[in-house]
Each structure stands twice: as structure tokens, then as C-alpha cells.
Amino acid sequence: xxxxxxxxxxxxxxxxxxxxxxxxxxxxxxxxxxxxxxxxxxxxxxxxxxxxxxxxxxxxxxxxxxxxxxxxxxxxxxxxxxxxxxxxxxxxxxxxxxxxxxxxxxxxxxxxxxxxxxxxxxxxxx
Numbered sequence: 001x002x003x004x005x006x007x008x009x010x011x012x013x014x015x016x017x018x019x020x021x022x023x024x025x026x027x028x029x030x031x032x033x034x035x036x037x038x039x040x041x042x043x044x045x046x047x048x049x050x051x052x053x054x055x056x057x058x059x060x061x062x063x064x065x066x067x068x069x070x071x072x073x074x075x076x077x078x079x080x081x082x083x084x085x086x087x088x089x090x091x092x093x094x095x096x097x098x099x100x101x102x103x104x105x106x107x108x109x110x111x112x113x114x115x116x117x118x119x120x121x122x123x124x125x126x
Contacts, residue, residue, distance in 0.1 A: 002028045002029070002030075002031075003028065003029035003030065003031065004023060004027055004028060004029070005027050005028070005029045006023055006024065006027035007019060026048065030045070032115060033055045033056075033057060033115035033116075034089075034092075034094045034096070034115065035056045035057065035058065035059050035094065035095040035096070035114035035115055035120070036057070036058050036059075036092070036093055036094055036095070037058070037059060037060070037077050037079070037080070037093045037095065038058040038059075038060065039058060039060055040056075040058060040059065040060050040061075041056075041057040041058040042054055042055065042056055042057065042118065043055045043057055053116065053118070054117075054118030055114075055115050055116065055118060056114040056115065056117075056118055056119065056120060059077060059095060059114060059120045060076065060077060061074050061075065061076055061077065061120070062074070062075055062076075062077050062101065062103055062108060062110070062120045062121065062122050063119065063120065063121045063122065064103060064105045064106075064108045064122050064123070064124055065121070065122070065123050065124070066124050067123055067124065073105060075103040075104045075105040075108070076103060076104045077095070077101050077102075077103055077120070078101070078102045078103060078104065079093060079101070079102050080093045080094065080095060080099055080100070080101050080102075081100050081101065081102050081107065082099065082100035083096060083098070083099040083100070084098050084099075085097075085098060085099070095110055095114055095120060096110065096113070096114070096115070097110055097111065097112065097113045097114075098110060100125065101122065103122075105124065106124050106125075107124070107125050107126075108122035108123060108124050108125065109122055109123055109125050110122045111123055
């Protein structure tokens with residue numbers, strides 16, 4: 001089911017609003033792709049203008065940057081330990097931007113948007 005991001009049929013007061021135009025395909029939004037932990041799975045989506053966007057559906061590794069040395073290494077994601085977006089995401093092991101994940105290199109905070117960027121990047125936290 002698509003998400004419609006156009007103007008509402010109602011005024012802020014609750015009265016009926018008669019729109020001058022019908023719904024347009026350009027006003028359609030996308031369902032959120034919640035990235036989970038497991039074997040890698042990606043999806044390529046066609047966007048406006050014929051461009052492509054890669055979404056990470058399931059992730060196994062993360063590119064971790066050490067802020068002290070500036071080095072970036074690839075580490076395995078073990079579990080999600082914190083997520084300010086939604087406390088239920090911790091139990092479901094859903095990776096979003098800002099989530100704290102336990103990796104083989106230590107705890108890391110996710111800095112990319114896996115459902116939109118097509119990659120999982122993070123910074124080590126103490």
C-alpha cells in the first residue's frame with residue numbers, strides 16, 4: 001500500500017477542502033524499510049527521474065570508524081543495544097540512524113540511513 005503525501009481533504013478546522021487537482025503519482029511516498037540483522041539482503045528501487053536507490057533490508061556487517069585514529073574497518077553486527085527512534089526496535093534488532101549496535105569491534109552508533117543509503121556506517125562509542 002502506498003503512502004500519499006499530498007494535501008489533506010480537510011481544513012485545520014475540520015471543514016471540507018475542495019482540492020483543485022486530483023491525486024498525482026508524484027505525491028506517492030514509500031513504506032519505511034526497516035533494516036534487520038542477518039545475511040545481507042539489498043533491494044534496488046526506481047526513484048523519480050529513472051534514478052536508482054539501494055535499500056538495505058537485512059545487514060550483517062557495518063563500516064566502523066574509530067574517531068581517535070580516523071581508521072575505518074568492517075565489523076560484524078551482533079545485536080542492537082539502543083535505539084532512540086523506538087524502544088521496540090531494540091527487541092526486534094532493527095537498525096536505523098542513531099541506533100547503537102554491538103559489533104565485533106565494540107559498540108558503534110549508526111550514522112547512515114540503511115533503508116535509504118544502501119550501506120550501514122557507524123562511529124565507535126565508549
